[in-house]
Amino acid sequence: SYKSLMASGSHLSRELFDLIKSIGEARSKSEEDRLIANECQVLSKKMKDNKIKNKQLKEYLIRAIYIEMLGHDASFAHIFALNLCQKKSIMLKRVAYLSCTLLLNSSNPSIILLVATIQRDLQSQNYLEICAALTAICFVVNETILAAVMEPVFKLLEHPHYLVRKKAVMCAHKFYRIQKDLATELDPKMKKALCDKDPAVMAASLNYYYEASKENPGKYKNLISSFVVILKQVIEHRLPKDFDYHRMPAPWIQMKILSILSLLGQYDKKSSENMYEVLSSVMRRADDLGINIGYAIVYQCLKTITTIYPNQHLLELASTTISRFITSDNRNLKYIGVHGLSQIVSINQKYALTYQNIVVECLEDMDETLKRKTIDLLYRMTNIQNVGIIVDKLLTYLRNAPTDTGVRKELVTKINQLAEKFASNKDWFVKTINKLFELGGDLITQDISNNFIKLISEWETEADGEKFKEETISVYMAILKGNPIINDAMMQVICWVVGEYGAGTLSKEQILEIIDQLMKFLGYQFSDSVTKAWILQALLKLHQTIEFEPLPQIDEAMAKFKRSKNLELQQRALEYLTLKELKAIQLNKLLQWADEPIDENLDFLSSYVMSSGKPFYDENKSRLGILSEVVPGLKTGVYHSGLKVNRDLDQNPLFKNENVTMDEKLTGNVPKKWTKTGYQGPTTNPQDPIPVKPKPNEPNYEKKSYDYTDFPRAAKEEFTMKPKDNPVKESPYESKLKSEKEKFKQGLFSGIGEEETVPAFTSEPQPIISQPQTQPPTAVQSAPINLLGLEDEAATTTGGAEPLTDIFQGMTKSQADAPVSKIKSRLTPKEISTQAFGSLWMSITPENYVTTPNKRIITEPGQMFPILKEKLNFHGNDIINQECILSASLDSQITCLLHCKLAPDTIQFILKTSQETTAASLILSEISTAFTHQLT
Numbered sequence: 001s002y003k004s005l006m007a008s009g010s011h012l013s014r015e016l017f018d019l020i021k022s023i024g025e026a027r028s029k030s031e032e033d034r035l036i037a038n039e040c041q042v043l044s045k046k047m048k049d050n051k052i053k054n055k056q057l058k059e060y061l062i063r064a065i066y067i068e069m070l071g072h073d074a075s076f077a078h079i080f081a082l083n084l085c086q087k088k089s090i091m092l093k094r095v096a097y098l099s100c101t102l103l104l105n106s107s108n109p110s111i112i113l114l115v116a117t118i119q120r121d122l123q124s125q126n127y128l129e130i131c132a133a134l135t136a137i138c139f140v141v142n143e144t145i146l147a148a149v150m151e152p153v154f155k156l157l158e159h160p161h162y163l164v165r166k167k168a169v170m171c172a173h174k175f176y177r178i179q180k181d182l183a184t185e186l187d188p189k190m191k192k193a194l195c196d197k198d199p200a201v202m203a204a205s206l207n208y209y210y211e212a213s214k215e216n217p218g219k220y221k222n223l224i225s226s227f228v229v230i231l232k233q234v235i236e237h238r239l240p241k242d243f244d245y246h247r248m249p250a251p252w253i254q255m256k257i258l259s260i261l262s263l264l265g266q267y268d269k270k271s272s273e274n275m276y277e278v279l280s281s282v283m284r285r286a287d288d289l290g291i292n293i294g295y296a297i298v299y300q301c302l303k304t305i306t307t308i309y310p311n312q313h314l315l316e317l318a319s320t321t322i323s324r325f326i327t328s329d330n331r332n333l334k335y336i337g338v339h340g341l342s343q344i345v346s347i348n349q350k351y352a353l354t355y356q357n358i359v360v361e362c363l364e365d366m367d368e369t370l371k372r373k374t375i376d377l378l379y380r381m382t383n384i385q386n387v388g389i390i391v392d393k394l395l396t397y398l399r400n401a402p403t404d405t406g407v408r409k410e411l412v413t414k415i416n417q418l419a420e421k422f423a424s425n426k427d428w429f430v431k432t433i434n435k436l437f438e439l440g441g442d443l444i445t446q447d448i449s450n451n452f453i454k455l456i457s458e459w460e461t462e463a464d465g466e467k468f469k470e471e472t473i474s475v476y477m478a479i480l481k482g483n484p485i486i487n488d489a490m491m492q493v494i495c496w497v498v499g500e501y502g503a504g505t506l507s508k509e510q511i512l513e514i515i516d517q518l519m520k521f522l523g524y525q526f527s528d529s530v531t532k533a534w535i536l537q538a539l540l541k542l543h544q545t546i547e548f549e550p551l552p553q554i555d556e557a558m559a560k561f562k563r564s565k566n567l568e569l570q571q572r573a574l575e576y577l578t579l580k581e582l583k584a585i586q587l588n589k590l591l592q593w594a595d596e597p598i599d600e601n602l603d604f605l606s607s608y609v610m611s612s613g614k615p616f617y618d619e620n621k622s623r624l625g626i627l628s629e630v631v632p633g634l635k636t637g638v639y640h641s642g643l644k645v646n647r648d649l650d651q652n653p654l655f656k657n658e659n660v661t662m663d664e665k666l667t668g669n670v671p672k673k674w675t676k677t678g679y680q681g682p683t684t685n686p687q688d689p690i691p692v693k694p695k696p697n698e699p700n701y702e703k704k705s706y707d708y709t710d711f712p713r714a715a716k717e718e719f720t721m722k723p724k725d726n727p728v729k730e731s732p733y734e735s736k737l738k739s740e741k742e743k744f745k746q747g748l749f750s751g752i753g754e755e756e757t758v759p760a761f762t763s764e765p766q767p768i769i770s771q772p773q774t775q776p777p778t779a780v781q782s783a784p785i786n787l788l789g790l791e792d793e794a795a796t797t798t799g800g801a802e803p804l805t806d807i808f809q810g811m812t813k814s815q816a817d818a819p820v821s822k823i824k825s826r827l828t829p830k831e832i833s834t835q836a837f838g839s840l841w842m843s844i845t846p847e848n849y850v851t852t853p854n855k856r857i858i859t860e861p862g863q864m865f866p867i868l869k870e871k872l873n874f875h876g877n878d879i880i881n882q883e884c885i886l887s888a889s890l891d892s893q894i895t896c897l898l899h900c901k902l903a904p905d906t907i908q909f910i911l912k913t914s915q916e917t918t919a920a921s922l923i924l925s926e927i928s929t930a931f932t933h934q935l936t
Contacts (some may be wrong), residue, residue: 016059019066036072039063044076054092057084061099068103078103078110085117090128093121097132101139111140115148122152127161134167138174146178157189162198169193169204176208183212187219194226199239199250202230206256213263221264221271228278231257235278235285251293254282258300265308267929272309279305279314287321295325299336306343318344319351326358331367338362338370342377349381363393368402379414387422391415391432398439405443412440416448426459426468434475437490442527444489453496460501473501477510480517488531491521499538503545511542518542519553529566536561536572540579548580823922827896829875830889837877837885841897844912850924851908852931861902864931871930872923874898890919898927907931 019039026032046052047060057080064077081103084096104111114136121133134156137149153175156168172189176182186208193205213220233239234250234257243250261279265272279301286297298321305314318340325337338359344351352359362374375397382390398411415436423429433452437444460469476494479486486494498506498514506514518535526532536558543554554576561573832840858864861884865876874886874896886898895914900907909927913920 013059016063019063023066023070032070033072036067036070040067040072040074040076043067043074047077047080054084054087054089058092058095061095065099065102074103078108082110082113082117085114090126090132093129094132097136101136104140106140106142108140111142111145114140115145118149119152122149122156127159127164130156130159130164131167134164134171137171138167141171141174141178143178146175150175154189157193162196162201165193165196165198165201166204169201169208173204173208173211176211180215183215187212191223194223194230199243199253203250203253203256206253206260210256210260210263213260217263217266221268224261224264224271224274227257227260227264228274231261231278231282235282246289246291246293248286248289248291248293248297251297254286254297255300258282258297258304262304262307265304267309269309272311275304275308276311276314280317283317283321287324295333295336298324299340302340302343306340306347310347315344315347315351319354323354326355331365331370334362335367335370335373338373338377342373342380345377345380352377352381371397372407375411379418382418382422384422384424387418387424388428391418394418395432395435395439398436408440409443412436412443412448420451430456430472430475434479434490437487437493440489441487444487449489449492453493456497457500469501470505473497473505477514480514485524486521488526488528491526491531492534495534495538499541502542508546511546515539515542515551515554519557522557530568532561533566533568533572536569536576540572540576543576544579823919823926824872826891826919827873827888827923828892829869829873830887830895831875832877832887832895832897834878834885837887837897840895840914841899841912844897844914846916847910847912848920848924849908849910850928851906852928854903854905854907858902858907858931861900864900864902864907867930868898868927872926890917894919896920896923 019035022035023032026035043060043063047057052060061077061081061084064074064081067074077099081096081099084092085100087093087096100114118133118137121129124130124133134153137153141149149171153168153171156164157172159165159168169190172186176186190205190208193201194209196202196205209220209223231254234253237244237249239250239253243253245251258279261275265275283298283301283305286294286301288294302318302321305311305318322337322340322344325333326341328334328337341352341355341359359374359377362370363378365371365374375394378390378393394411394415398408398415401408401411416433419429419432419436423432437449456472459465462468476497479490480494480498495518498518502511502514518539522532522535539554539557543549543551558573558576561569562577564570564573861879861882862876864884865886868874868886869876872888874888877885877887882902884900884902886900888896888898890896890913893915894917897912899910899912901910909924911920911924
């Protein structure tokens with residue numbers, strides 16, 4: 001009641017008490033809005049009274065804060081808050097500054113009226129007034145008033161009272177966030193604050209060092225020893241008891257220092273070695289208490305251990321500590337455990353072996369957040385042997401995933417990346433992408449569709465290309481017939497396949513049947529209008545194959561779309577009508593002219609060119625950048641086209657042309673699909689008739705799914721360190737269920753050798769680069785091409801392997817922890833002229849590439865020369881605009897050519913070697929690490 005509130009010492013008036021009470025008792029938002037609107041009118045009239053007392057004005061400002069807090073406008077009170085800041089009363093001044101920080105933001109033009117008051121209060125002899133002004137500065141300062149308050153604040157860093165120094169440090173941190181250029185001026189002041197005798201001032205300076213270390217970690221590596229000493233003093237209880245929380249000494253100071261150490265020790269072995277001892281001590285002391293704040297510190301230690309240069313002892317300690325989280329009944333702690341395990345697995349995948357049963361159980365947990373984090377763990381553990389069952393789990397989760405677009409989009413991206421990176425045969429890859437298109441819907445981007453079509457077009461040129469085309473078109477014909485609704489991505493792929501392969505594969509009856517099916521989808525409302533343009537293009541190709549046999553439905557549709565407002569649809573319809581209007585004789589003449597040999601060299605012009613006295617044009621020399629007359633100052637380096645190609649596929653054995661020998665690659669005698677005149681497909685005799693394949697068997701395309709987790713869920717197991725004394729005899733049902741789980745666990749973790757150990761880490765840790773197997777498993781090699789059973793049981797594993805046996809295979813030690821720093825000793829600088837570089841570059845077909853972020857530190861290509869020479873002994877040859885070329889010799893036998901492209905946000909490195917070698921991946925990995933360390 002109001003009387004009890006007044007008796008407790010509160011100075012609230014009856015009006016303010018009634019306002020707070022009525023807001024709390026409001027039964028709806030509309031009733032609350034009505035109360036606040038009435039309060040705004042009353043308060044605005046009262047504040048305009050000239051006879052208002054300061055005590056009443058203070059209460060009115062508090063009521064204005066309530067109005068703003070509930071989402072209504074109280075701008076009428078802003079000027080009164082600014083005026084009240086000038087009062088001499090400490091109570092009024094603090095309420096006024098509080099009102100300014102809550103009612104005004106840094107972009108409000110009224111802030112300029114507060115500058116003079118702040119400057120006067122900063123010079124006050126009363127430290128409470130100084131603290132009130134400093135607190136307001138942290139909220140309202142902007143670039144406009146920064147110069148006016150910066151010097152007074154810097155002087156207060158030497159103030160005798162610790163509370164003033166602490167708030168001055170907080171203001172200096174705010175200045176740095178507004179203007180990064182102040183780092184040079186702030187560094188000496190912050191170093192002094194870091195060594196302040198009061199722990200509160202020292203703790204305030206940590207926020208500045210965390211922000212600054214993000215921008216430039218190399219600048220603050222000399223302070224690692226200081227941070228380590230401070231952290232040791234904290235865990236040894238040398239700070240006052242006021243900083244303890246639940247018997248844990250200064251936990252937030254510990255976590256902030258751990259965050260700073262993780263930034264300073266990343267990719268730096270020497271710096272990380274100074275942290276190992278204190279990290280071990282912090283983790284042991286925090287883990288012993290067994291309270292939530294202790295778990296928070298342990299989790300921060302895990303993040304630091306997995307970020308800095310790895311250490312064998314710390315990784316073992318972290319793996320042991322994770323068991324306390326991942327075996328807990330508390331889902332929050334279990335989530336932290338799975339997240340920590342995924343971070344350790346990114347360094348060495350063998351640590352997942354200890355928690356096989358728990359990972360399988362987390363996949364079946366009802367908690368969506370925990371299940372999502374476990375899915376992320378599986379994504380990090382995928383390799384070429386277990387990709388089948390992991391992708392199947394991801395597809396199952398995508399089918400039942402919540403409607404959250406962000407989650408589903410992330411799943412689509414992960415599944416597509418795993419399928420492209422680890423696919424072992426075309427059969428499995430096509431079925432997986434088809435299922436992804438079916439479940440992903442509108443989340444399938446145009447890049448995914450285009451890349452899938454590009455891969456299909458490349459596979460048709462292989463030895464089994466004809467069989468592959470027949471099977472592929474059969475699959476998409478079945479999808480077209482059996483699904484009344486098809487999403488945009490799938491429809492675009494179907495249109496491309498039937499349009500490209502229908503002419504030489506399908507009979508006339510089949511073509512007419514497909515045309516009827518496509519005409520039905522022309523009336524369907526797609527999300528992207530371009531999809532209908534794909535349908536029109538497919539109709540053009542199919543109808544042209546049967547020599548434009550009269551079909552009234554097509555004529556009617558084309559006449560409609562030629563007047564469409566959509567330019568894509570209009571263009572496709574006009575192209576169709578134009579081709580159809582050509583008479584049969586004219587069309588035959590055009591085809592005859594197209595089949596006649598064309599003198600591409602234009603030899604009949606040679607005499608004219610030579611008579612003019614000009615040098616004879618050599619296409620090969622021009623293409624390689626070699627000019628007969630070199631103009632001084634003109635760059636003659638090789639030109640690299642801007643065509644974007646997904647070079648990640650080069651790591652997969654499916655996408656390499658193993659039939660081309662290295663001699664052919666070096667001499668440039670590799671058949672090229674693309675030339676200056678366009679795409680050069682497989683040459684055929686124009687007189688030969690087009691072979692028509694017999695009508696293939698048309699399978700039934702049924703929507704069915706096979707889910708490995710579709711069995712009764714086992715009762716939750718309690719994981720303890722000791723075996724049960726009196727085990728209960730299992731029933732046949734429980735034995736069968738346990739057998740199914742055991743099979744799934746073996747498939748999930750197969751291939752991770754328990755004998756693996758963490759290496760000595762003789763170099764900086766590298767990102768795990770999956771090395772494709774030169775020869776896939778026997779089951780994959782012998783598997784026939786069968787694209788029809790999209791969801792049969794055999795399709796859930798790679799290449800028809802046994803289900804539930806493949807998830808954790810292939811995680812070998814050599815792949816995860818190869819000591820890439822030894823590659824430098826195998827490289828020696830090799831100087832090559834620009835012309836010779838261009839000639840060698842064009843003669844070598846295979847290439848590897850890596851892209852690193854460029855945080856605007858590397859601004860000129862020449863800055864990369866000393867880094868690459870120091871790290872990998874590459875010799876810098878030339879700079880061409882924003883690109884540069886380097887070369888080296890590997891084992892004194894293999895020539896390595898490196899092409900660097902500098903962009904505002906990224907740096908791309910393209911590597912070619914004169915002979916195929918696995919060292920190419922190691923070289924690119926070392927380059928990525930070197931520039932990540934240099935730029936971050």
